[in-house]
Amino acid sequence: MSDSTRVAFVSGAAQGIGLTIALRLADDGLDVAVNDIPSKKTELAELVSQIEAKGRRAIAVPGDVSVEEDVRNAIDKVVADLGGLDVMVANAGILVVTPVVDIDVEEWDRVFAVNVRGVMLQYKYAAKQMIKQGRGGRILGASSVGGKRGWGGLSAYCSSKFAVRGLTQSLSLELATHNITVNSYAPGIVATQMAQDLGAGLTRVGMSAEIPVGKPESVASIVSYLAKPEASFITGQAISPNGGSVFD
Numbered sequence: 001m002s003d004s005t006r007v008a009f010v011s012g013a014a015q016g017i018g019l020t021i022a023l024r025l026a027d028d029g030l031d032v033a034v035n036d037i038p039s040k041k042t043e044l045a046e047l048v049s050q051i052e053a054k055g056r057r058a059i060a061v062p063g064d065v066s067v068e069e070d071v072r073n074a075i076d077k078v079v080a081d082l083g084g085l086d087v088m089v090a091n092a093g094i095l096v097v098t099p100v101v102d103i104d105v106e107e108w109d110r111v112f113a114v115n116v117r118g119v120m121l122q123y124k125y126a127a128k129q130m131i132k133q134g135r136g137g138r139i140l141g142a143s144s145v146g147g148k149r150g151w152g153g154l155s156a157y158c159s160s161k162f163a164v165r166g167l168t169q170s171l172s173l174e175l176a177t178h179n180i181t182v183n184s185y186a187p188g189i190v191a192t193q194m195a196q197d198l199g200a201g202l203t204r205v206g207m208s209a210e211i212p213v214g215k216p217e218s219v220a221s222i223v224s225y226l227a228k229p230e231a232s233f234i235t236g237q238a239i240s241p242n243g244g245s246v247f248d
């Protein structure tokens with residue numbers, strides 16, 4: 001990997017875990033491109049200002065990660081404006097709480113479009129760019145504790161997060177000879193809007209009382225490490241900042 005300033009892309013960065021990861025990578029000395037859906041342009045602009053205040057370059061690349069053209073255009077803009085791409089953090093994700101007997105195909109497909117197709121597209125265009133650059137890279141995607149065990153009511157979400165692990169393992173082998181590592185992070189419950197949306201559902205999905213709720217910073221510090229050049233021997237893994245929610 002080059003000694004010049006590295007460039008990161010973080011999706012779902014308008015709030016929560018993605019926002020915290022973007023700020024952490026800026027603290028680590030990277031320039032950062034931040035993505036979220038177009039309706040969150042104001043939040044992205046505020047985040048760009050916060051990153052610039054840390055002395056790093058930042059751009060907003062709004063778009064829907066489930067749309068191939070949006071992802072391709074976003075990566076092209078990152079390369080054009082910031083000079084390359086070294087760290088991909090495919091963080092954007094959505095959650096629905098619906099039992100299998102009630103779920104409809106549209107809802108199921110939307111979860112898979114964002115959580116699986118979206119991660120695949122971000123992996124694809126990041127990998128193409130990193131291979132072209134020839135200076136290695138770090139690719140990361142959001143799985144979940146729900147990608148390590150199922151919960152009642154979360155079938156679409158858990159299935160999609162298991163899929164992220166399979167995708168991550170496969171791509172890690174495809175990219176191994178390019179010094180590009182591919183890992184997922186699989187947090188337990190973290191205090192964000194998504195956890196609030198789950199709300200009273202926490203009991204229903206069976207998360208027991210002794211498991212602490214994590215902070216976004218606990219996830220960002222894992223991502224920070226996996227994004228570093230020194231993390232070169234960790235690939236294909238799903239790393240679990242989860243407070244003991246599941247044991248690997």
Ligand code: NAD
Binds near residue numbers: 012040095195
């Ligand atoms: P959040 O809901 O607070 O934030 C997610 C962000 O992603 C939002 O800003 C949203 O607008 C954005 N987003 C949604 N769909 C998008 C799309 N199609 N294109 C671009 N952006 C999109 O969620 P969070 O808690 O910060 O979670 C971040 C990631 O971590 C998600 O993938 C989530 O599944 C995963 N995760 C979260 C928890 C948790 O307890 N919070 C636990 C395990 C895994």
